[in-house]
Amino acid sequence: MAHVGLVGIGVMGREFALNLAENGHTVSLLDRDIEKSREVVTAGSALDGELIACADESTFVNGMAAPRSILALVPSGGPLDAVIESLTPLLDEGDLIADLGNSYYKETERRVLACEAAGLQFLGMGISGGAEGARHGPSIMAGGSPDSWARIKGPLRDAAAKFEGEPCCDWFGPGGAGHFIKMLHNGIEYADMQMIAEAYGIMRDGWGMDAPAIGDVFASWMEGPLNSYLVEIAAEVARASDPETNKPMLDMILDRAGQKGTGRWSVIEALHLGAPASMMQAAVEARNISADLEGRRDSALLFGAAPEGKFVAQGKDQDSGQEAGLRQLESAMIAAKVCAYTQGFEVLRRASEAFDWSLDLAAIARVWRAGCIIRSVLLDDISDAFEEDATRKLSHAPKFTDLLRNNVDGLKTVVAQSVGGGLETPALYAALSYHNASRTQHSTANMIQGLRDRFGAHRFERVDAHGELVNGPWHER
């Protein structure tokens, strides 16, 4: 009899089922289309564990030993609720449903309460790594009751990616904590991908490089602090050719980005929490604008198309002989990456405080070191930095202060040249702006406060009397 059930044999469910079987687990499979389950059973027939295709909900439930643990890998929202609704009447007290989809964390909290009221347990977990990760080791971020986690963690830790032997799979807090962390993982993923797209744009439109040459640059970045899964696959995507036309594949992909919601949710939640997340916001807005193909075409006709020609002559760096522009671009990406991670972890810190989750930032960085889409060589250093002092902002940890200090000039140059040439680099610009704003000792918020008091008598603090709220002289008339 199976101890684990898996509902939703789509892109992720298929691969995760094979992964569990490879790790010796017996898994019951359920999908609306039984052929999908049968195909996985055939694909996994040589693996150590057993996969069982079930025709309907009752065969699925009755074929599992109690207490049952059911993993759901179906689209979040309505489809997940439909799955829960169909299984609930068939389950016994204490059975567990774990949602591994990209669910909104407040929905997860609602589901935890609804399932508990029905005598069931519910866990919300984020899983990252795409289909490849699901098959060979994803990163898993769980939330919900620690007792429920204790019941299911064995198979999940077996299936998870390993970093130096340690499973990238952990429980982080109650209720929606796991899904909040996965949402923020995706927010950072959006910022990372937008920076990569901007670097590609600078090389393509600013410097006139072709896609395979750009791929070579991305590949060269794998030698330094930018070593990451996304940079690795950016090199692969840029170097690939279209089998139909033999042109670079990238040149044949329509520049209209899709999105399913986790990036947007990250920005909205960061705004609610008052935590700066300007790089994620830039990334979401860039996708939004990219979607308006017709609007962009009409504006280009009215105002002229951006960017306005090539804008940087690549000279050789006298000392290193390397292209100076490329060196600055790599620097810009390193500095911006420190800012993106800093913002991401600060959003998590705020959420932890606001929701009383006691999130362990070092442990979050640890589960992101392997298996997930944002895995990068920097994450091990990030976990060390928070291990050393979790109260400190990431950019204030010595390793990251140095990285930012040593690379910010490249960011300034790249942003200035891009803006001057009409080439959009919103995430890189947001990084620079965040860095500058964060170190401004005498900001212009005194003007904001003066205006608020002038029109709305909102009062302000004086520089010589902190904590005391007063009105300005404009109210004395």
Ligand SMILES: NC(=O)C1=CN([C@@H]2O[C@H](COP(=O)(O)OP(=O)(O)OC[C@H]3O[C@@H](n4cnc5c(N)ncnc54)[C@H](OP(=O)(O)O)[C@@H]3O)[C@@H](O)[C@H]2O)C=CC1
């Ligand atoms: N793809 C990815 O890279 C990642 C996806 N995720 C998340 O994992 C979850 C699954 O994603 P993915 O595998 O890509 O999605 P797919 O669309 O490939 O698969 C979804 C599965 O859910 C089933 N399903 C859909 N609606 C219902 C319903 N109303 N009742 C029962 N089953 C239903 C589908 O069954 P059928 O069509 O046969 O009826 C299908 O097998 C999502 O929440 C996604 O956000 C998380 C990380 C990465």
Ligand SMILES: O=C(CO)[C@H](O)[C@H](O)COP(=O)(O)O
């Ligand atoms: O969770 C994921 C990766 O971590 C999924 O691939 C998700 O679909 C990515 O988000 P979007 O589709 O909005 O780009």
